[in-house]
Amino acid sequence: MDFESNHSSPVLADPASTNSSRLGIYSNLLPYSPPGGSLSSSKYSRKKPGKLDEVCSSGWLDAMKSSSPPRKKLFKDGSDTAYSSWMVMLALLLIICHAFKHPSALNSFEEIAKFAKNKKIAMFLDYDGTLSPIVDDPDNAFMSDDMRSVVKNVAKHFPTAIISGRSRYKVYQLVGLTELYYAGSHGMDILGPVGKASMSNDHPNYTESTTDQQGKEGNLFQPAREFVPMIDEVFRTLVENTKGIEGAKVENHKFCVSVHFRNVDEENWQPIAQCVQDILDKYPRLRRTHGRKVLEVRPMIDWNKGKAVEFLLESLGLSNRDDVLPIYIGDDLSDEDAFKVLREGNRGYGILVSSRPKETSAVYSLKDPKEVMKFLSSLVTWKKVEEGGCILNNRRTIL
Numbered sequence: 001m002d003f004e005s006n007h008s009s010p011v012l013a014d015p016a017s018t019n020s021s022r023l024g025i026y027s028n029l030l031p032y033s034p035p036g037g038s039l040s041s042s043k044y045s046r047k048k049p050g051k052l053d054e055v056c057s058s059g060w061l062d063a064m065k066s067s068s069p070p071r072k073k074l075f076k077d078g079s080d081t082a083y084s085s086w087m088v089m090l091a092l093l094l095i096i097c098h099a100f101k102h103p104s105a106l107n108s109f110e111e112i113a114k115f116a117k118n119k120k121i122a123m124f125l126d127y128d129g130t131l132s133p134i135v136d137d138p139d140n141a142f143m144s145d146d147m148r149s150v151v152k153n154v155a156k157h158f159p160t161a162i163i164s165g166r167s168r169y170k171v172y173q174l175v176g177l178t179e180l181y182y183a184g185s186h187g188m189d190i191l192g193p194v195g196k197a198s199m200s201n202d203h204p205n206y207t208e209s210t211t212d213q214q215g216k217e218g219n220l221f222q223p224a225r226e227f228v229p230m231i232d233e234v235f236r237t238l239v240e241n242t243k244g245i246e247g248a249k250v251e252n253h254k255f256c257v258s259v260h261f262r263n264v265d266e267e268n269w270q271p272i273a274q275c276v277q278d279i280l281d282k283y284p285r286l287r288r289t290h291g292r293k294v295l296e297v298r299p300m301i302d303w304n305k306g307k308a309v310e311f312l313l314e315s316l317g318l319s320n321r322d323d324v325l326p327i328y329i330g331d332d333l334s335d336e337d338a339f340k341v342l343r344e345g346n347r348g349y350g351i352l353v354s355s356r357p358k359e360t361s362a363v364y365s366l367k368d369p370k371e372v373m374k375f376l377s378s379l380v381t382w383k384k385v386e387e388g389g390c391i392l393n394n395r396r397t398i399l
């Protein structure tokens with residue numbers, strides 16, 4: 001059995017998720033304000049830099065430990081039976097509570113279909129852990145051909161976008177479908193439809209009707225464009241500073257950098273955390289988030305996957321409409337921003353992909369990418385039947 005090691009709360013609160021509510025004209029372009037902190041004295045003020053000890057005491061290492069299922073079981077068999085049974089009870093309770101709070105989207109399919117009837121579904125998908133299984137090497141995170149063909153079918157019936165932490169270019173390479181919209185770097189690099197979103201009005205980082213390297217045309221929005229040289233510098237520094245740490249891997253996503261520690265021995269997690277802390281000390285306009293066995297450094301702007309969903313809905317002409325049902329499927333902390341946007345606006349459904357109980361703002365859950373594939377193909381089948389029904393009804397009217 002497998003459950004989170006953070007006992008007080010199954011999942012750590014992500015600082016990034018706590019600041020997604022400052023909407024309004026241009027508010028999306030305000031710098032990110034750290035939780036509990038204020039930006040009043042200085043635009044980018046931050047607590048004095050932490051030294052090695054601070055990295056440990058500030059909870060970074062705990063966050064790193066809880067960012068994906070632990071390799072070892074948390075409890076021993078045999079000698080400490082009382083403790084073991086208590087842990088089993090606790091785990092069962094968590095699972096039961098989770099199943100009640102976030103029922104399986106597959107088991108609840110009828111309910112979802114009923115609500116979606118006569119509505120236009122807009123589909124938003126995360127990539128890693130949602131369309132592809134989590135693997136040790138990020139370069140080997142391929143989606144199956146079956147999944148690709150299901151996603152292609154989904155896009156035939158519903159406007160569909162992939163919103164990933166990876167660079168837009170990389171995620172397009174992995175998915176390879178021209179029928180979709182892509183947002184990379186946690187939504188900081190969107191190639192959306194040609195429709196206009198007010199969030200980008202007069203924004204210097206908005207380019208209308210552009211064609212990207214893949215020949216795809218659309219409107220490009222990169223709210224953190226001015227950070228590109230800084231991110232590049234940070235990437236090179238992190239590669240250099242982590243090169244002595246076996247298993248560490250640094251990725252450049254153009255608008256953010258990932259530092260992977262999945263393949264690093266636990267005793268070396270602290271030096272990894274320190275390398276990231278050193279970057280934050282040097283670049284006060286950058287902030288840290290974490291995902292599944294990965295620390296990420298990104299610009300301190302008020303923009304995330306939730307904002308990207310709002311942006312895409314607006315560009316598609318689908319925001320604030322009662323006849324639209326957005327669905328977002330994702331597995332990671334960064335997806336929580338999107339779940340929140342849908343939940344708070346009572347606009348649609350977030351579906352969390354997780355095999356274990358987690359605190360989440362999603363409404364439903366799915367266990368793994370295989371279940372995601374089942375859910376997506378059920379949705380396509382249902383839609384075809386619905387469309388078939390509509391055609392029949394129209395024929396009857398004509399007759």
Ligand SMILES: O=P(O)(O)OC[C@H]1O[C@H](O[C@H]2O[C@H](CO)[C@@H](O)[C@H](O)[C@H]2O)[C@H](O)[C@@H](O)[C@@H]1O
Nearest residue numbers: 127128134135136138141164165258262292294
């Ligand atoms: O938003 P996503 O599309 O889910 O991207 C989030 C991160 O995904 C990748 O890392 C994760 O998947 C890897 C491959 O399975 C795994 O090795 C790693 O431990 C996970 O964190 C990607 O490499 C990151 O850059 C993305 O930020």
